[in-house]
Amino acid sequence: MCYDGDMMKRLIKPLLCLLIILTLTACSATSENSVSFEAMDTLMSLKVCGDNIICETLENRAHELDERLSATNPESEIYQLNENGSAKLSGDALSLVKRSLELSKELENSFDPTVFPAVCEWGFISDEYRVPDEKTLAQLAEKIDYKQIAVDDNTVRLPKDVAIDLGAVAKGYLADECRTILADSDASCAILNLGGTILLYGKKPDNTPFKVGVADPENPAGYFGYLACGEGVVATSGGYERYFEEGGKRYIHILDPTTAKPVDNGTLSVTIFSDDGVLSDALSTALFVMGIDKAAYYQAHDDFDFILLTDDNNLYITEGIYDDFTLAEGCDFTLHKISR
Numbered sequence: 001m002c003y004d005g006d007m008m009k010r011l012i013k014p015l016l017c018l019l020i021i022l023t024l025t026a027c028s029a030t031s032e033n034s035v036s037f038e039a040m041d042t043l044m045s046l047k048v049c050g051d052n053i054i055c056e057t058l059e060n061r062a063h064e065l066d067e068r069l070s071a072t073n074p075e076s077e078i079y080q081l082n083e084n085g086s087a088k089l090s091g092d093a094l095s096l097v098k099r100s101l102e103l104s105k106e107l108e109n110s111f112d113p114t115v116f117p118a119v120c121e122w123g124f125i126s127d128e129y130r131v132p133d134e135k136t137l138a139q140l141a142e143k144i145d146y147k148q149i150a151v152d153d154n155t156v157r158l159p160k161d162v163a164i165d166l167g168a169v170a171k172g173y174l175a176d177e178c179r180t181i182l183a184d185s186d187a188s189c190a191i192l193n194l195g196g197t198i199l200l201y202g203k204k205p206d207n208t209p210f211k212v213g214v215a216d217p218e219n220p221a222g223y224f225g226y227l228a229c230g231e232g233v234v235a236t237s238g239g240y241e242r243y244f245e246e247g248g249k250r251y252i253h254i255l256d257p258t259t260a261k262p263v264d265n266g267t268l269s270v271t272i273f274s275d276d277g278v279l280s281d282a283l284s285t286a287l288f289v290m291g292i293d294k295a296a297y298y299q300a301h302d303d304f305d306f307i308l309l310t311d312d313n314n315l316y317i318t319e320g321i322y323d324d325f326t327l328a329e330g331c332d333f334t335l336h337k338i339s340r
């Protein structure tokens, strides 16, 4: 199996820390502390107005969750679950599996952690990319169904050939956990870039909003615009984060659970702003799969806002953040305001 320890290659995304860059002048107080490290297969950078010990506590929590939640880290509980078909999970892994099940039901056909064997088959874990044949894809799609995950107390069971990946929500869970740690501390403000999922906490000393740059898919080190916002979690999913090209076609790491194939619906990137980290992270992936045609999902929910860019240079922004978004100079996207 591609998630076997020998075959597995950790995917480090050094660029990810650049995908969304924040105005880090936010915490200009004297007690500003920062740290950068690698966890969850990505680079994380934390900036906190508060005691240095808080940065350490947050970093430790990131490593701890990596060891529990990663599908590619042989030490993790999820890895063990996938290997053995059943496992007793810790509080963190169990609660994220349960939350993922709720989200899978809510986001039927767009978010499903059992896409993992298909993610592997396309080579996104081993880095040995390949386009599977249609028969294999049909078999894989058949096996993608979160309803097969059985939870009994703290034991989770998976049928044969089913494996899960919490990669689409783990960083959001970490963001929520970091918020709890910060709330128990004397930190007044923090900007935590957890590899593209960003927790904005507290108030900047000068009381101005946080400013988050949204990565330009054509040039992920640059930004197509900026969002001014208060506390919350900003999560972005982009096809540019991990992909390969074959026969002139681009295949990205976000899969449509109904087909087991990379999404190919004209979406280039989705950014979600919400108070809830797990929701932000899940929705950035799910709305990417839904595409703008199914964005009516937004009208039925009032707990998030989004920025969605399509490959025909149309930028859709929901009304809750529309006036807080500024298009970068020279960027000629056509803006559309999505109302509830």
Ligand code: ADP
Residues within 6 Å of the ligand: 110, 111, 112, 113, 115, 119, 124, 165, 166, 167, 168, 169, 195, 196, 236, 237, 238, 241, 253, 254, 255, 256, 257, 281, 284, 285, 289
């Ligand atoms: P990233 O982790 O690169 O920031 P996402 O949050 O969008 O991006 O999560 C994508 C990861 O989640 C993929 O690498 C894959 O492991 C997994 N995944 C891909 N498609 C789906 C899906 N439709 N539902 C749930 N998980 C998915």
Ligand code: MG
Residues within 6 Å of the ligand: 167, 168, 169, 235, 237, 280, 281, 282, 283, 284, 285
């Ligand atoms: Mg996500």
